[in-house]
Amino acid sequence: MAAVVLAVAALSGCQAWSGGVGEEPDEPVTTSAPTRPTGYGTVFLGVDECSSFGTTSFTEVPCAGERAAARVVARHDGRVGQGPLCPPTTDFVLHISESTDEQGGHDEDGGAVEDEDGDGSVPQGYACMRKLQPPHPGDPGGGGGPRTIVGDCVYGAGRGEVRETACDGNGRHDPEYEVTTAVDAKARCPAATDLYVRLGGSRPVGCAVPL
Structure with a gap:
C-alpha cells in the first residue's frame, strides 16, 4: 500500500517582494506519515482535522487528544503554486503526496497515479494549518506563516528582496517596514508608501511604510 508523504513549508513568510522582484521560498522538509490513517475522516488531513507536530513527521490525530497541535483550516488539491491561496492567518502548509512503489502508486479510489517528475511521489494536495495554541506566526506581525498580510x-534581504520578520523585534532580524494597506494596484497606495510588497490574492500589492 502506498504511503502518504508530507512536506512542511518553511515558516519564514517568504512571499514578500520589493519593487516586483520575486523571492523563492526555502526548500520544504520532506517527511513520511503512517500509511492511510483511518478513523478520523475519509480524506487524510481533511478540513477541521488535526495533526501532531514533529520535525520529521506529521500524523493525523484526534483533535481532542493530547498530541493534537494544529488544525486544517483549508485543504486543496494539486500543488501550492497552482491552487488557491491559504487563508491569511495560516501558520504553515503541509504538502501532501503519495509515495509510489515499483508497481506504481494508486489514488484513493484505486486508480493508477503518475509520478510526473520521477521523484517517487505523486502530488495529492496541500493542507493549510493553524496551530491550536499561540504563538501564531501567521497572525499580523507574527513574523511567519506562508503569506505576507497587512500588519x-x-x-x-538584499538583491531587491524583502523577508518577513516579527514586528515586536523579537525575530532574528529587526523590522524595517510595516505593510499598512493592501490594494489592487501600486497607484492606489497612500502617499507615505515607501515600499511595495507582493501579497497575492485579490489585492496583491502591499503598501509598506518605514518604521
Whole structure:
C-alpha cells in the first residue's frame, strides 16, 4: 500500500517582494506519515482535522487528544503554486503526496497515479494549518506563516528582496517596514508608501511604510 508523504513549508513568510522582484521560498522538509490513517475522516488531513507536530513527521490525530497541535483550516488539491491561496492567518502548509512503489502508486479510489517528475511521489494536495495554541506566526506581525498580510513587517534581504520578520523585534532580524494597506494596484497606495510588497490574492500589492 502506498504511503502518504508530507512536506512542511518553511515558516519564514517568504512571499514578500520589493519593487516586483520575486523571492523563492526555502526548500520544504520532506517527511513520511503512517500509511492511510483511518478513523478520523475519509480524506487524510481533511478540513477541521488535526495533526501532531514533529520535525520529521506529521500524523493525523484526534483533535481532542493530547498530541493534537494544529488544525486544517483549508485543504486543496494539486500543488501550492497552482491552487488557491491559504487563508491569511495560516501558520504553515503541509504538502501532501503519495509515495509510489515499483508497481506504481494508486489514488484513493484505486486508480493508477503518475509520478510526473520521477521523484517517487505523486502530488495529492496541500493542507493549510493553524496551530491550536499561540504563538501564531501567521497572525499580523507574527513574523511567519506562508503569506505576507497587512500588519506584517519586513526587512531588506538584499538583491531587491524583502523577508518577513516579527514586528515586536523579537525575530532574528529587526523590522524595517510595516505593510499598512493592501490594494489592487501600486497607484492606489497612500502617499507615505515607501515600499511595495507582493501579497497575492485579490489585492496583491502591499503598501509598506518605514518604521
